[in-house]
Amino acid sequence: MNDEAETVPPFIPPGVIPPEEPLPFFHALWKLMDNPIETWPRAVYEEPYFLRGDDRQMFLYAADPSMLRDILLDKAEAFPKDWMFDRVTKPALGEGLLTAQGDHWRWQRRAAAPGFRPDTVAAMTPLMVSAAEAALQRWRDRGDGVRLDIATEMTGITFQVILDTMLSGGDGIDVPVAARMITDYLETLGKITPADLLQWPTWTRVALAPRGYRAMVSLKAMVDRMVAARRKSPSRDDLVEMLMQAKDPETGRQMDDVLLRDNLLTFIGAGHETTALALTWSLYLLGAHPPTAARVREEIARVAGDATITDAHVERLIFTRQVVQEAMRLYPSLPLMSRMCAEDVEAGGLKVTKGTFVFIPIYAIHRHRLLWDQPDVFDPDRFSPERSAGRHRFSYLPFGAGPRVCIGQAFAQTETVAILATLMRGAVLEPDPGHRVRPLMRVSMRPQGGMPMTLRLLTSPA
Template sequence: MDATPAPFVPPAPKPRTSPPSTLEMMRIVYRNPLELWGEPSYNQPWISVSGFGGPLVVANDPGLIRHILVDNVKNYRMSTVRQKVLRPILRDGLLTAEGDTWKRSRKAMAPVFTPRHIFGFAQPMLKRTQDFADRYVSGTTVDLARDMTTLTYDILAETLFSGEIAAPPGTFEAQIDRLFETMGRVDPLDLLRAPDWLPRITRIRGRKTMAYFRGIVADTIALREEHLAKDPGSAPQDFLTLLLRAEGPDGLTRGEVEDNIITFIGAGHETTARALGWTIYCLAESPWEREKIEEEIASVLARESDPVKWLDAMPLTRAAFEEAMRLYPPAPSINREPVEEDRYGDLVLRKGATVLVMPWTVHRHRKLWDKPDAFMPSRFHPGRRDAIDRYQYLPFGAGPRICIGASFAMQEAVIALAVLLSRFRFDTVAETRPWPVQKLTTQPEGGLPMKVTARV
């Protein structure tokens, strides 16, 4: 019997062996924050330092993470730097809102993301993925990163907006890339906590793109309001209608409605798109893992046509997706700030400190994972998944602010993988040299060029 091949170790920055200078750190944070972290970040339970931006704590210990995100969550708000990056894009959307504004938005959206509603999305997810797969021509090379953005946007538009997003066809992918390239970066002035009246180059460069997305939102709302006015009974009872009906004196303001729409149009699909791309890339570099998943998918599709049941019926496929999210967490940084001084054991978390819960470092931590840099879906296989501490694996966050769309994303991912991998095999080519870069999400710099071959 052949020995099992050594697991694939996908590309990632090597931990730094010495701290950067202040100027170098600002350059790294602007270019790619994933390259900032040194050996202690991957070996210590936490790091507490004082930098030019004030006190900084990097939390890796699962108990400390639980303390921050769950047990003492009321003492933590979004960090100032994070808000300076995201609020110009999302304003009072669900990802950036706090206090009563966040509670109103979460309550308004909750009905859409119940299990019953999510199961109802399975067939539209399947149809959109099948239609998307029909575009592929065997033997061609595609940029899978760009394609997964298109696919997940199509699914989002169909499920949450009933296909009624007023976006010109063929323009969305380039605009979303532009948005993350400009406004998705940390501006050096934000690190210095400079006053807001000082102009940020990143914001200036992104104004045109931001106007594009705000225009989509205004046109989308106008289309739906016209539909509701003409025939309220025939209007789709989807995410968009729910938000509009939540508007009022005791509900959401018009600004909050718009901000939540742009949050989901601009970012709601992005995390799943990146995770799907990284999953297919890692499987292409691990053909022995891909073969197991192809067999599982073929077996399930032969006996089960209902996509609602695929998530539970395809544990190996799900495990590959979860492992890709471990290595390339869609949201690589969760940023908090203590409202009042806090303690955890002998660690003091000072008022106003920047507290980073970094899925990027937690997911690759030497004390928490065996072979942490390797692609090993088996760690998420049945019988092993339960051994992973809840707070050492955070692809969707944790606590009250856990991603509201986590179940939506998991169902979407397994359906997409089942369709794509049953019909095609994706292989790397000479130009496939992705490098993980943090621009809000963990993106493959250089894209994911891959050859598409029909499976017979």
Template sequence: MTPVTSPPALPRVPRLLSFRNSWALAADPIPVITGYLDTYGDTIGLHLGGVRPTLLTRDPGLIQHVLQKNHRNYPKSDISQGLARYLGHGLLTAEGNYWLQQRRLIQPGFHRQRLATLTELMLDVIDECLAPVVAAARQQGGRTEVPVHELMTATAFRIIARSVFSTAMSEDELQRLSRLLTELQAFYVRTLRQPYLRPWLGLRGQYGHHDRLAAELRQLIRGYIQRRKQQPGPGPDDLLQMLLEVRYEDTGLPMTDEQVLDEAIILLVAGHETSANGLSWLWYLLARHPEEAARLRAEMTAVLGARRPTFADLPQLPYALQVVQEALRLYPPVWMVDRRAARDDEYNGLRLPQGTLISAYLYGVHHHAGLWPDPEAFRPARFEPEALRQQPPYAYLPFGGGPRLCIGQQFALTEMQLVLLQVLRRFEVEWVEQPAVLMRPLISLRPRHDIRLGFRLREVGE
């Protein structure tokens, strides 16, 4: 395999070209960005939207340098921090000592033991979400067509909402929350990709409108927190209770209500879209590759028979994990991660002056032919332990890397495996002819239009 390296002198995309392509970049960034990298090299300078100078890279060595080896010099850029305007100052957007203090406080909430407790709840939510599909299939003679992105979004959202807040939200509230999050994200991405539109968006009152939506989001969540605090007796074993009960080591004090609110919103946001999109792509890939689905089913039947999986079963189902990992390689829900150089730095002779905006193009790393032979092919066996040992560090990083590695990584992998197994127990998932399935990279990488798949009922015991 060809090594991927960054040259000492940064090749630059001509500014006029990046300006000319700015609409194309806003509409469909992945082909434009990949095209630049294929033409100019694995690490390039370009003007985002024709305006903002950025260093863009798919070199795993440079990405490791930024995210891990010299991470202290690379806080998140204002691109991530700008999200705080709409989503508050939770873990994802926090920086420096405050971030470290919050991370230490919250990390234990994601330990194995708590995850094991949450899996029963996950399985119940999955069953609830699949029940209408089972009913529809029965009514339609054993098979129904399903918009999988919608189904996976509803499922992932209910899983995280119940993991954080336990008590079921009403259907209306769930939908309102989900819509608010989608709208805020879409607006924020637009202001980033098309910075020249900002004055116009301001004149049209769009910032004020979205600030009001963000306030509505906070008010909704605040209501849950207040209701929980008023409940007598010990609270349920969920993530909100964990946020309310943890104490800072130095002061012994709990978080303030606004801090709990910030963290709860961030868990909801970070733990919803990403898993939903990962799962949607997973079904797309399995429907296109029935031979892989058959292999997975054989493993599942051998280990579980007809019963539903438990947390303890997952290590006996390695192929299920490999399928999930390969789906996250081909369609990394977080397709780009950004940082800013706080001081002048250097990587293998490449100058990284203070203030440089660095965009780590995770999608590009995962699709690099120098790192992944035949990169567009869906091959879960790439993740067999022996094959993985051949990979250089940071060739695979759907959950990021370094100290800011996704706190929900194990949660997400468990959730995705459980959804995968529960759906496969009940259904054969079949491809349906439809227009080409395209990507829509917002903050996370989702399908442009929903993907319709056939769900054919199988007879299973409990």
């Protein structure tokens, strides 16, 4: 599982500095509001697992791949999603695919699966490339040397991609307005608040976050209008149609308008911010490490020449894909998954008691001293086929694993490479030397204050 020694000067991009010991209670509470990932003690990055708590509540941070395999795959039934996750996500996403459990989850997963098959995704590549080309054209119109917030730019592109690919353009959904509402929601109601930690009644979450609540109501209304319009319009070949037609094979049940809306909001929410962040961190790393950027441009020129990027090119952009994989290792869009232990059970040789909160600290697993050589170094070559051979599947979890693995994985992998390749051949993006890059954990891992970068336009494909 260890990688070979480095041969190039190591580039260590900014990361979280963990506390040596668990923080005292009030310090931890304050940190949980500021940047929860900074509460994870060093042991989470160095030990196979880290267990703490008392008779009332135990917390397990699992990093050992065989333990993770038990939790996420082999004994997944004993580790359902937890009440805190429900509390934070269900008000917006109801009983959709991300939040449902058991049979209700299973039939929805089967219903949505055809929309995410590799051949379906490959056919969507032109729409992904078009969204990136449109952004590049906007950048050209603004001119060389402008400062862009790449995080916002990437959100705009990936939101457009979700609407174009999954919702046939998303009639009636105003991208900037909806993107702002999603941000309002994620910054308030979409994150864990003191009301959750202290287990206050759920209505207090809403009372404490009126801006987030208004955003959620408006978003639901926007999608409801779209669903109503689609019910009346002729059928189209997209995910909305697939979900409208899907039938539970056992009960014959179909999705009513509420469940349809919950799922569409799930795909819009889960499908664009995560991908935008993978692109943002990739572009930051490439901007900060010109030798790697030069290799990426050389590969794009060799594979695609001057041609528009296609799914066949994406298949062959091996090094570009490795850069995205490495960006998602260093800055996983979702840095944490959580589960609740539902019965006394053994995981990776450890006895886990019923009621234990189980954290899967993806960010720390990806930088774990026992799993990765020089874990903090940016080194896309660690994902070369030779160096990946023998690596434990459960040491790299940007998309999760097991039955609840991300349904959009293939979609996101194609999208990130297609968009990155399109942007890289048209522009050089230089990080702002005066901006401190700090990974901030909300639900996702965002750069604090966005990602300001200076645009240098390339006149012809490099």
